[in-house]
Every structure is written in C-alpha cells, then in structure tokens.
Amino acid sequence: MATCTLNAWKVLAGSQRTLLRAGPPVRTPVRTLAARPLVVRTRRKKKEEEEVKEVKKKEPRVIDDTGRHKPFGKTAWTPVDDVYFLRFYPRQVHHVSHAIHLLKTFQKLDFTPQQQPVYIDLKLDMKLEKKKKVDPFVSTVHLPHPFKTEMNRVLVFTEDADEVKVALENGATVAGGTELIQQIVDEEVSADFYVAVPEILSKLSPLKNKLRKKFPKSKRDTVGKNIPKMLELFKTGHEYLVEEDCYVRTQIATLDMSNQEIEDNLKTVLLDVCSRRPADLGPFIQRALVSSRTSEAVWFNSRDLLPAAAEDPHGP
16 A cells, blocks of 8 residues: 555656646846947037147246346356256356357367367247148258368259250269169169259159159259259258258358358358248247267357347347
8 A cells, every 4th residue: 555655656746847847948037238328429529628628738837037136946047166967057058159169168178089070959940820830841051161072963854965065064963864764773873962954854753762852842942944053052052951840950060160160151051941931920949059079069049140030020
C-alpha cells in the first residue's frame, strides 16, 4: 500500500513539472531609457556667444608713469651700478647712435672680428582698418652704403633679340627665352634675381615650383618692360621680407663701417618698411632691435630716424 502511494506521488510530481515546462515563456521587463534631446545651436547663437566672450576678456592694464620718481613695480628708472638685475629696472631703449656705439664697444670687449654683419629685428603692427591686415611683403632697396663686395646675379627672361642685347649690355648675367627653362630645372643656370617681360610670363609656369619666391611677380617689381631700370635695382639692391606675418630680420651693414654709414643704411630700410602702411594709422614699428653676429641685441628707438609723418602723425 505504501509503495502504491509513493508511486502515485511521483507521477503527480512529474506531470506538474511537465505542465510548468509547457507554459508560456517568462518575459523579463526591459527598461527603455529616454534619449536626451539634442540641442541644435544656430550660427547666430554661436556668434552671439563668441561676441559675449570677447567683451568679457580683460583689457590689459595700462599704467601711466608720467611724473613718477620711479616706474611702477621697479626699483628706479636707471641702474647706478654696472652689475644689476634686469627685472628691477625698465628696459633700456637707446638712441640709434648710442645703440651702434654699444655694438662696437661689445666687439672690442669680446675681442671678436670687426668685419661682422649687423642685423636689425623689427616687429610690425600689420593691422589696418575694418579688421584687415597688411599682407606680408618682399621689398628691394638701394642702400646708400652697400656692404656686399659683389653684385647680384640677375637673369632676364625675354624672347626679343633686341631686349636680350640690352639686358646683357646693362649687366644681366643671363638673358634669353624659354630655352632657359630646362637649364634652370637642371640647375645648370642660377641667379639671385629673376626678372621677365610681361609677354613671356605665361610661358614660365613650369618654373613656379623650382623658383618659388624668386619667380617673377609684378608686386615684387620683377616684371616690367623697362629692363635697364630693373637691372639697376636688382644688381646692387638689398632684399628683405616679412617673416612669420610681422617680423623683418635682415642685415643692414658690417660692423667695420662707420657709425654714420650704419645709421644711413638703417634709416633707408626703416623708411621703406614704414611706406607699406598708411601713416595715419599710427606707428608701424612696434619693436626695434639691432645686433651684430657675436653681440647681444640692443633695443633702439626707431622714431629717432623717421619723420613724424612717416611713423606717427601726432609726433613721438
């Protein structure tokens, strides 16, 4: 009897498991997350935010030291000893003649060669009206006291036989037409300056990658009809250019030249630089340094060599 009862319980338990397995699948509830709505900002809103940020920028503090017995935050106007900490005194900006005198003094104290180049380093304010800027430029000037012993080599592009003859008679190193293109590509012919007449300019396009900045261009005065005038400029001219958007770094003389000759060359370059921007916009040269190859740089006042109209309409 007990055995029958046990078997009956087993049958009932098995049938219950079968019924549970045959039932519908259990669904696990899935939670759906609501996506954060994207905020689309219009161009106008971005522009307004940028304008607000520009307004919030702190303007540099301007301290007026006029009439003070010493500069703000400094020990005195000038040091009284030969050895001193630079941070305790304002930067010394010298008169041009004194700056050149200091370079020659450095040369004697350091026992360095007297015949070494003299360089200037200018920082320019390239801003114009209505958020425009002066484009970086290249210029060639005639220095009153040339420091080079040899003339520049000038190549003239022209297909006119008469113009070739005129170019060679006026000091051109090489003159010719399109036959010079392959010779230049093969580096059989080279020059310091390349000038051309307008008629041949369109045929010189294969040389653009080869010559790069030296390729003839109207804005550099290397394209024109007056060949003798171009040769006169580039044979003995001194070329300088604006680097890194606002800097002019170029040699102007050698240290063995007289103080007046160095000053004359410096003035010529400064006047040509300042002619690139209207004078009514204020000073064009923000910072001016002069140095030799072995000396430290000396700050000088560029307005000492410039007329008031060329650098500042209101005077120094």
